[in-house]
Amino acid sequence: MWTLAEYEATSLFSLKQSTATSSGGKTLLLPTPYTIKMALLDAICRTEGAAEGRRQWESLCKAQVALRPVPRLVVSNTFTRILKLPHESSKKKDDATYVRSIGYREYVQWQGALGIAIRSDALPFERLRQWLLSVQMLGKRGSFVQLQAPPQQAEQLPADYILIDGTLPQDIPLQSVLQRLDDCAPSLTFDKANVYSNERIELGEDRLLHNVLLPYQRGRATRSYTEYIRSER
Numbered sequence: 001m002w003t004l005a006e007y008e009a010t011s012l013f014s015l016k017q018s019t020a021t022s023s024g025g026k027t028l029l030l031p032t033p034y035t036i037k038m039a040l041l042d043a044i045c046r047t048e049g050a051a052e053g054r055r056q057w058e059s060l061c062k063a064q065v066a067l068r069p070v071p072r073l074v075v076s077n078t079f080t081r082i083l084k085l086p087h088e089s090s091k092k093k094d095d096a097t098y099v100r101s102i103g104y105r106e107y108v109q110w111q112g113a114l115g116i117a118i119r120s121d122a123l124p125f126e127r128l129r130q131w132l133l134s135v136q137m138l139g140k141r142g143s144f145v146q147l148q149a150p151p152q153q154a155e156q157l158p159a160d161y162i163l164i165d166g167t168l169p170q171d172i173p174l175q176s177v178l179q180r181l182d183d184c185a186p187s188l189t190f191d192k193a194n195v196y197s198n199e200r201i202e203l204g205e206d207r208l209l210h211n212v213l214l215p216y217q218r219g220r221a222t223r224s225y226t227e228y229i230r231s232e233r
Helices: 033-048 050-061 125-133
Strands: 002-009 064-068 072-084 099-111 114-119 145-147 152-154 177-184 207-214 216-221 225-230
Touching: 002 099, 002 125, 033 050, 033 064, 033 125, 033 177, 114 125
Parallel strands: none
Antiparallel strands: 002 114, 002 145, 002 152, 064 114, 072 099, 072 225, 177 207, 216 225
């Protein structure tokens, strides 16, 4: 059984790609399975405590995630002032003073609802429903979302959802955008997922990157923004 939920953004969405640096990098258009699972883990820890989050993490980590992209979105390109540590070659001994610099940032405005589907034989619907009700943010800090209706159940994944498992079709549609969305490896432990832990997550070992074709075609575009419209399959 799949658990389905729909969210609309109440602020601009931003989630840098895994290859981005602190100074620049493009944003993903949609949240990743890893981001969604971390948002659910956050909801568990906030409402039921960290001990319950640890107990539920293994099942949540192995859950399948599918997405139904929003009908339309616009990516805005911006430059902003940031503070960063100086380069090693120009930094004096014991000098940790930040220097002013410029960073490239992208922000996405969604139009319409994002569909999220989750399937896990180890997690009952009522528990998933309760946690999905508590999700308030997907992506970078400030990427707030609002649940549109109580989550529902479905025996089969609806046709307009995309299963994020790294499988690509043999025939690549021209009206599509290729992105790499990360997910949790089955072996990812709670201690590594815990942001307050000293253990580090290794990309490619604890976080797996999946190539995904999003059904979008480019609309209007300037040097300041790019419009994407969901194409019909």
